[in-house]
Amino acid sequence: MNRLALPMIRLDNLTLGYDRHPAVHHLSAEIPAGALVAVVGPNGAGKSTLLKGLAGELRPIGGRILLPELPAGGLAYMPQRGEIDHSFPVSVFDVVAMGLWHEIGAFGGLSREQRGRVRAALAAVGMAGFESRPIGSLSGGQLQRARFARLMLQDAPLILLDEPFAAIDSRTVDDLVELILGWHDEGRTILTVVHDLEQVRRHFPTALLLSREPVAFGPTAEVLTPERLARARRLSEAFDEHAHECHIEELTVAVAPDVGAHPHAHDDGHAHAEGHGHAPARPATHAHLAPRPRRGLPRH
Numbered sequence: 001m002n003r004l005a006l007p008m009i010r011l012d013n014l015t016l017g018y019d020r021h022p023a024v025h026h027l028s029a030e031i032p033a034g035a036l037v038a039v040v041g042p043n044g045a046g047k048s049t050l051l052k053g054l055a056g057e058l059r060p061i062g063g064r065i066l067l068p069e070l071p072a073g074g075l076a077y078m079p080q081r082g083e084i085d086h087s088f089p090v091s092v093f094d095v096v097a098m099g100l101w102h103e104i105g106a107f108g109g110l111s112r113e114q115r116g117r118v119r120a121a122l123a124a125v126g127m128a129g130f131e132s133r134p135i136g137s138l139s140g141g142q143l144q145r146a147r148f149a150r151l152m153l154q155d156a157p158l159i160l161l162d163e164p165f166a167a168i169d170s171r172t173v174d175d176l177v178e179l180i181l182g183w184h185d186e187g188r189t190i191l192t193v194v195h196d197l198e199q200v201r202r203h204f205p206t207a208l209l210l211s212r213e214p215v216a217f218g219p220t221a222e223v224l225t226p227e228r229l230a231r232a233r234r235l236s237e238a239f240d241e242h243a244h245e246c247h248i249e250e251l252t253v254a255v256a257p258d259v260g261a262h263p264h265a266h267d268d269g270h271a272h273a274e275g276h277g278h279a280p281a282r283p284a285t286h287a288h289l290a291p292r293p294r295r296g297l298p299r300h
């Protein structure tokens with residue numbers, strides 16, 4: 001199969017936002033199957049919004065999201081931790097077993113084999129023996145490990161992770177990074193929001209730098225340059241100070257797949273950016289571009 005011919009994700013002049021106020025705009029990109037992409041950018045850059053759009057939680061205000069390679073039920077999405085209530089009295093086993101919902105349905109019981117897979121997933125994240133603990137009793141790092149075990153059971157070809165390393169200890173971060181790299185080696189397509197740029201440089205072959213609009217997308221070393229990071233900061237600050245301004249820049253990029261190779265092995269830019277600045281798929285209208293005014297900023 002020619003993976004480049006059919007990308008796992010195609011974003012076509014995509015604009016996403018809330019109450020018709022764009023949070024991400026004019027994003028055109030092709031992400032091939034098997035890519036491991038870090039989504040980076042300043043606070044409020046639209047990183048979580050992009051993942052919500054890809055996960056189907058937000059409908060595009062403009063443009064399109066195409067997932068031509070994705071089978072039904074083939075997407076696993078892990079939102080930020082704060083967006084989930086883990087206070088209800090349910091066991092770690094039951095929470096992780098939810099990763100099998102696509103096999104068992106809402107009311108199905110687990111077979112012996114499926115129970116074994118739940119235990120194996122917990123063991124794979126270093127949580128063997130925690131099966132009967134209430135989910136609310138776990139530490140932040142343990143909870144994140146359990147969430148990874150649940151995700152693992154979904155066995156999805158496309159995985160979206162929103163800040164999976166936020167506020168957890170460094171040993172857990174290292175273990176979770178290893179799990180992600182293992183999924184990458186298996187050929188899954190993975191987009192992860194990451195704040196720590198050193199982590200991105202070390203482990204992620206491809207990066208998408210967002211500041212409400214795309215700033216750069218391609219091999220990590222070419223994306224995380226001082227100039228591009230400064231531009232992302234400037235755009236973010238300009239948005240804060242002048243809510244009525246809109247920076248229009250289209251970016252269409254195709255990245256070569258990095259399936260199978262360990263990211264450490266191709267820090268030299270195994271993936272190649274192409275076609276920067278291609279013509280937009282569709283002209284933008286200003287109605288699509290007005291940034292969302294923040295509290296205290298002028299509305300327009």
Ligand SMILES: Nc1ncnc2c1ncn2[C@@H]1O[C@H](COP(=O)(O)OP(=O)(O)OP(=O)(O)O)[C@@H](O)[C@H]1O
Binds near residue numbers: 042
């Ligand atoms: N539910 C919502 N309703 C209205 N506006 C929202 C909502 N969620 C996010 N926004 C706004 O959309 C913009 C992008 O937010 P988003 O959470 O996608 O950014 P982010 O890059 O993930 O930020 P951070 O790094 O701080 O998590 C921000 O201005 C934010 O205030």
